[in-house]
Amino acid sequence: MRRGSICRWPSRVVSAMLFALSAEAAAVRAAVIQVPAQFPTIQSAIDAAANGDTVLVSRGTYAGGLSIAGKAVTLASRFILTGDPDDVALTTIQGGSPLLAIQASAGTLSAVRGLTFRDGDYQLVNYARRATIRDCHFIGGSTDLLSYEGGGGLVRDCRFEDAGDDAIDSDDASDPTIVDNVILNCGDDGIEVRLHGYTGPTLEVIIRRNVISGCGEDGIQLIDYPGASNRRIRIENNVLSGNAKAALACMADGNTTENYAGAAMVEEVHVIGNTFSGSTHGLIGGDNMLVMNNIFVGASQVGVKRVAGSSLVSYNDFWSNGTNHTASNVDAWTTLLQNPMLDANLHLQPGSPCIDAGTASLLWNGTTVSAPAFSGAAPDLGAVETSGGQVPVDTTRVASGLAFAGVRPNPSRDEVSISLTLPDASPAHVEVVDLAGRQVLSQELTGLGRGSHVVNLTEARKLAAGLYLVRLRHGGRSLSTRLVVVR
Numbered sequence: 001m002r003r004g005s006i007c008r009w010p011s012r013v014v015s016a017m018l019f020a021l022s023a024e025a026a027a028v029r030a031a032v033i034q035v036p037a038q039f040p041t042i043q044s045a046i047d048a049a050a051n052g053d054t055v056l057v058s059r060g061t062y063a064g065g066l067s068i069a070g071k072a073v074t075l076a077s078r079f080i081l082t083g084d085p086d087d088v089a090l091t092t093i094q095g096g097s098p099l100l101a102i103q104a105s106a107g108t109l110s111a112v113r114g115l116t117f118r119d120g121d122y123q124l125v126n127y128a129r130r131a132t133i134r135d136c137h138f139i140g141g142s143t144d145l146l147s148y149e150g151g152g153g154l155v156r157d158c159r160f161e162d163a164g165d166d167a168i169d170s171d172d173a174s175d176p177t178i179v180d181n182v183i184l185n186c187g188d189d190g191i192e193v194r195l196h197g198y199t200g201p202t203l204e205v206i207i208r209r210n211v212i213s214g215c216g217e218d219g220i221q222l223i224d225y226p227g228a229s230n231r232r233i234r235i236e237n238n239v240l241s242g243n244a245k246a247a248l249a250c251m252a253d254g255n256t257t258e259n260y261a262g263a264a265m266v267e268e269v270h271v272i273g274n275t276f277s278g279s280t281h282g283l284i285g286g287d288n289m290l291v292m293n294n295i296f297v298g299a300s301q302v303g304v305k306r307v308a309g310s311s312l313v314s315y316n317d318f319w320s321n322g323t324n325h326t327a328s329n330v331d332a333w334t335t336l337l338q339n340p341m342l343d344a345n346l347h348l349q350p351g352s353p354c355i356d357a358g359t360a361s362l363l364w365n366g367t368t369v370s371a372p373a374f375s376g377a378a379p380d381l382g383a384v385e386t387s388g389g390q391v392p393v394d395t396t397r398v399a400s401g402l403a404f405a406g407v408r409p410n411p412s413r414d415e416v417s418i419s420l421t422l423p424d425a426s427p428a429h430v431e432v433v434d435l436a437g438r439q440v441l442s443q444e445l446t447g448l449g450r451g452s453h454v455v456n457l458t459e460a461r462k463l464a465a466g467l468y469l470v471r472l473r474h475g476g477r478s479l480s481t482r483l484v485v486v487r
Ligand SMILES: [Ca+2]
Pocket: 195, 224, 225, 226, 227, 228, 229, 265, 266, 267
C-alpha cells in the first residue's frame, strides 16, 4: 500500500460538502455520503447516491452482497483522505457472493478505493466497461478475488493474498489494465485471462509492474480458444517468482489445468522486461509472442518452451534453468547466458551483465515494438531498471588486442559507425549478417594500422529494417555485436 498517493478531498472540503448535502445540492454536484454516520449500511448509501457521488466508509466490518448499478459511484474508505494504510486494513467488507458487483450499467467513473475484501465467494466482480479499483486489499475467499466479466478499467496498487482460485480473472470481452499490484499465494493462478471468441474493437489487456509469487499453479495463465480473437496482451516489467508450475503459460482449448503443452495461440502477446524466477517452467508459449528483455532464471525444468510460429525470443538472459529453452524461436545472437546477479528482491546488483543489455526497440513481423522507458544506454533485462545504467564497457576485448566496442547509433535509421581496436596493421573485415545467416553487407578494412578506429558503414543505410549481427574478423579471430535497423 502506498501512503499518501492521492487525497482528492482534504477533510475541510469534505465537511463543506457535507453541509451542502441538501437534496438540491446533491442533484447538481458530487456529494460525499458517510457510512455509518448518515447511512447505516453501505448498500443503503449506494442506493441513495446520485451519479458521481462518493460513499465514504469509516473503519469497521461490513457485510458483502453489495451492488453498484445505474450510476457512477466511488466507494472508498477514509484512506482517500488520510493516505493511512490502517484505514484500508480496518475498513473491511466481509463475506457474500459476490462481496461487491459493479454492474455493466454502472458509470465509467465508478471506483473502489482503499477497502479490504475478506473471505466469501467471488469478492469483486466487475461487469462495467470502465471502473477503477485502487489501493484495495483482497484476502482469502473460496474462488476468484477480482473478476472481470466483459469489464475493464484500471486495477492498481492493490494487494491480493490467499485466493481460493485466481487473484484476478478476466473472461469474455474484458480488457483490464493491471498495474503495480502484489499477488501472493493464490490457490490457482495469479492472473488468468481467457481469450474467448471476440470480434469487436481491439481489446488491450495490460499486465505491468506486478509482483506475482507463490501461486499454486501459474503466475499468469492465458487460456486460448480456437481462432483469432481481436485482442492484444502486453506483459511488461512483472516479477514472477516461485509460482508452482509456470510463471507464464498459454493453454489450449479452454483448458485451465496446466499441462505444460502450450497453445497454438495466434493472439499477439508482448512479453517485455519481466523477471521469471523459479517455477518448473518460466514461459510456455503460443504462436505470436515477442519475448524481449526478460530474465529467465531457476526454472527447474525449462526456461522458455514452445514459443513458436511467428514468435521471437530475443534479448533475454537465461541462467540456472534445467533446460534454457526448447522448441522456441530463440535468437542466439542476442541471448545472454550469464548470471544476472539478482539480489533477494530479484533486482539487479551493480555489475550485473543484464544492465543496459536489452534493446530499446525491435522490428518484429513488420512492426517496431518498443521497450518501456529506461535509464542508461539501453533497457536493462528483467523487471526493474537500475537507476543510473552502466557506463558502456567493451565486453568483447580479447587478449590479442582485438576489440569491437560496438555500433553507433543502435538502433539506426541511416549509416552506422563501428568502433574497433586492431592489434596490428594487417587487414580486417566487417560483415553484416541477417537473422537467417545471410551476409547482407561486407566491407574490407585496410590501412587502418594498430590502435583504435571508428569506421563508417555507409552501406548500412540500404539495409531493410530488422535485427542484424555485425561481425568483425581479423587474423583468424572474429567478434560480433548486434545492430537494429529501423525505418
Ligand atoms: Ca484464440
